[in-house]
Amino acid sequence: MFEEWIRKYDITQVTKNQIGCSADGVYFLTNNKQNYYLKISSNKEILNEVKAYRYLEGKLNVPKVYEFTQKDGQYFLLMSEVKGKMLCDLLHEDIESTIKLYALALKMLHDLPIKDYPIQRDLSELIQTAKNHLPDIDINTLEEITKERGLEATIQRLVELKPLDRDLVICHGDFCMPNILVGE
Incomplete structure (x- = not known):
């Protein structure tokens, strides 16, 4: 194949x-x-x-x-291939503009109509997935606050912060700067 x-x-x-x-x-x-x-x-x-x-x-x-x-x-x-520079590569040039581009990219995604979007996920499902993967996580690769708090306490904090009302939007499964490409 x-x-x-x-x-x-x-x-x-x-x-x-x-x-x-x-x-x-x-x-x-x-x-x-x-x-x-x-x-x-x-x-x-x-x-x-x-x-x-x-x-x-x-x-x-x-x-x-x-x-x-x-x-x-x-x-x-x-x-x-999608042409462009990874957003993270622009950080050293101009942090403020890079953060604005990051926010704009998220807004562009969230502004799309969700009516016919073929993927439906609930936050409870994502939290449960995170719980299931706790043993696979290398805590040394995480930010300091998560290391200090611990994984179980971080998950519990996510549960506590989970909104009661749903505002459905299209989400990216891995919305991080290397996954956002910026063209001319």
Whole structure:
């Protein structure tokens, strides 16, 4: 299957992406005309990622999904490259403008109509997922306040702060500066 895509898209070079904390394999692929990214994952969350990309295409500048398949418990997603600089790379140039861009990107996402959005998640579900993954978290990789408070107390704080009223918006599953690209 992967070899078939290499031939179909006339891929001439494959480079493993070294950015990110995900366990997924991400590869930069290129040919003489275009660049692609291939994501290989065993996490079913990629199904929501594909749904989001397909829904957001034409609404926001997101990757175009070219191929998506599953084989032997692995998911394979081939998508276009989105040109731009990672927002985190702009921090050293101008912190205030970078933070404004970060807020603008979030506002753009939240301003989209949610009526037909194919992914529905409740905050309770996300908190439960976080609880389930506590044993997998390396506390040394977290910010100081979380280290001091501890993981269980941090989760309890999330439960306490959970709003009673729901304001439904489209959310990004990993809204961090490396995942926001800024173009010209």
